[in-house]
Amino acid sequence: MKLIPKTYYRMDRDKVSCREFKIINVPVNIELDTVEQAIRFLLKGKTFYLRHLSKYTVDKKSLCKDIFFTASSSYVCNLLKQTWSITIGQEVFRLAPAYFKKSDVEHHNKHIEKFTGFSSVHDLAYIKDYLQDVTNLKNVYRRTDDNNIYLEFESESDLFNACSSNIFIDKLKIKGIPRGTNWTDRDAFLESRCSKRRNPLPATPTCATASNRIPFFSSREKQVNSQNDLDKEILTHPWSPISKIRLLC
Known part of the structure; x- marks a missing residue:
């Protein structure tokens, strides 16, 4: 039996391992069975373990709670570390390692782009499903103070690629710009x-102009010149070895 070391972190009075993850700010009216189905779909049937309901703490102001679960293998753990969000029903919630603090979560807000073109009837699950493959987004959310859709990206290059052109979904024209830009x-x-930017075309090779110039030809010019020299050789010396080979061909 091979022993695998585990790292534990202290969260308030609890200890969490490096294989534990949390879904942040899930409303209390969402059933745990629905959350379980969403995790199972995300992990494509891989094994995981949900924390018991008695250990959840509900925020009385927002009526939300963080749901914790444990990955069963290193493969699942690495997969979840690359995943920033999870779709539950028609909503999208932030997913993070259980030991993440508020500052760690805010680090994911470094590359954010705002999009327009969707209406209020389009839920976040619909938006994420259509945009994830073409934009490499990590998370999507709405704000209450405007009508834009906000997408989080892992890198600046992913953000620039997402806003470099318009995106068409059915009859919708979606366009984006980095957050903070008018x-x-x-x-x-x-x-x-x-x-x-397009790379300039290579210059056409030309001959030198000095008295001791050495001519340079393109591959096409070399082929034509070689053919002309061969024809002259055949006409001048019809019984030479080169001419015989030429005639046999």
């Missing part, structure tokens, strides 16, 4: 940060 400045931002 929509009126979008064209200027795309021109300066997201424009794709």
Whole structure:
């Protein structure tokens, strides 16, 4: 039997291992069975363990709680570390290692882009499902003070790729811009940060012009010149070995 070391972290009065994860701010009206189905779908049937209901703490102000579960293997653990959100029903919730503090979660807010084009009838699950494959988004959420949709990305390059062009879903035209940038400045931002520059075409080879010049030819010119030299050789010396080979071919 091989012993595998585990790292434990202290969270208030509890101790959590490196294989424990949490779904943050889940409303109390969402049944635990629904959460279990969402985790099972995310892990594609891999084994996990949910923490007992008696150990959950409910925030009385927001009526939300964090749901904890444990990964059964290193493979599942590594998969979850690369996953920032989980879809439960029609909503999307933040997913993080159980030992993450508020500052660790806020670090994921480094590369955020706001999108417009969706309406209020489009739920977050619908938006994430359609945009995840084409934008490499990590999380999606709404704010109560505007009508934009906010997407979190792992890197700046993923953010720039997502806003470099418009996205069309059915009859919707979706466009994005980094958070903190005004929509009126979008064209200027795309021109300066997201424009794709084409590499210049290579210059046509030319001959040198000095008295001791050595001519350089392209591969096409070399092929034509070689053919002309061969034809001259055949006409001048029809019985040479090269001419015989040429005639046999």
